[in-house]
Amino acid sequence: MKITVHEPLEFEVLAEGQGFTEGPVVCADGTVYAVDIDGARILHVTDGVTTVVATPGGGPNGLALETPTTAIVANNGGFRWGELGPGMRFPVDWETHSNEPDGFAGGWIERVDLSSGDVTVLHRTCEGRPFRGPNDLVFDEAGGLWFTDHGKMRHDDVDRCGLYYVPPDGSTVRQVAYPLLGPNGVGLSPDGRRVYAAETHTGRLWAWDLAGPGEVVPVAGSLAPGGGVCVVATPFAFDSLAVEEDGRVVVGALPDGLVAVTPDGAEVDVYPVPGDATTNIAFGGADGRRAVVTLSLTGRIVETSWPRPGLVVGPARP
Numbered sequence: 001m002k003i004t005v006h007e008p009l010e011f012e013v014l015a016e017g018q019g020f021t022e023g024p025v026v027c028a029d030g031t032v033y034a035v036d037i038d039g040a041r042i043l044h045v046t047d048g049v050t051t052v053v054a055t056p057g058g059g060p061n062g063l064a065l066e067t068p069t070t071a072i073v074a075n076n077g078g079f080r081w082g083e084l085g086p087g088m089r090f091p092v093d094w095e096t097h098s099n100e101p102d103g104f105a106g107g108w109i110e111r112v113d114l115s116s117g118d119v120t121v122l123h124r125t126c127e128g129r130p131f132r133g134p135n136d137l138v139f140d141e142a143g144g145l146w147f148t149d150h151g152k153m154r155h156d157d158v159d160r161c162g163l164y165y166v167p168p169d170g171s172t173v174r175q176v177a178y179p180l181l182g183p184n185g186v187g188l189s190p191d192g193r194r195v196y197a198a199e200t201h202t203g204r205l206w207a208w209d210l211a212g213p214g215e216v217v218p219v220a221g222s223l224a225p226g227g228g229v230c231v232v233a234t235p236f237a238f239d240s241l242a243v244e245e246d247g248r249v250v251v252g253a254l255p256d257g258l259v260a261v262t263p264d265g266a267e268v269d270v271y272p273v274p275g276d277a278t279t280n281i282a283f284g285g286a287d288g289r290r291a292v293v294t295l296s297l298t299g300r301i302v303e304t305s306w307p308r309p310g311l312v313v314g315p316a317r318p
Helices: none
Strands: 002-005 012-015 021-026 032-036 041-046 049-054 060-067 070-075 082-085 088-090 108-113 119-123 134-139 145-149 161-166 174-180 183-188 194-199 204-212 215-217 229-233 241-243 249-252 258-261 267-271 278-284 290-295 300-305
Touching (some): 012 041, 021 060, 032 060, 060 108, 070 145, 108 134, 134 183, 174 204, 249 278
Parallel strands (some): 002 267
Antiparallel strands (some): 012 300, 021 032, 041 049, 070 134, 108 119, 134 145, 241 249, 258 267, 290 300
């Protein structure tokens, strides 16, 4: 694995003064949706104005457009928070080393109407087991939904969670890969034949080849969860991810910035963002090089010009 560290990213601020921002989506008209986990809000950003379009409660963590007017949100159910500095809240209470709030009952997958703000809970369990902290999600070309459950931490232990798939009819949830340690970002290769998941606690990027929508092809002899492969094991703390047109996987690496990994794991490029927690990236623009990034410690949503085109993700349905 070759690691190349580039100059720190330069960016323009689209929104600031929010809570713990994550889950950005860039729309065709250039506007941006994102979540504020700490404030339990869905945000819309356009022309320098930030508007709250929904308040689902819990901890909205990841967002994907289902249609131009509805989004599916991975809601982690809420966090216990701690301070990293003046005005900088992070989802861990440093005294107890826990991020599970009092009275926690689980997380869920929900639909949010971006026009009315109405919220409908879709899934709370898989095979009778409550979700511990749904985190990130992506639609495939068939309209099926991949999502991760990141789980919660307590003083003496952490949840073991997994990667899940909801078929296009939304009827059920299938567990695809289990157990994973802090699965966070999830994304699909440009041809839709591979699904990726990034682990926060281990700095690993996992991959599973697909025979069709939601159908994993286990690697022969693999002992990894779901029969997957470890693309790369890094020293970073991975958060959410997006994919470039050439197949590179770009992962928010919290204090280190953004990390781009080639599909074979041989090359890792680091784009530093000092002094913040870089959590998510989403691509947009006519050439795919507009990168919208969430800097969560300072509650900012920013944009930069990415060195290569990224995959622009639109609504799953018209």
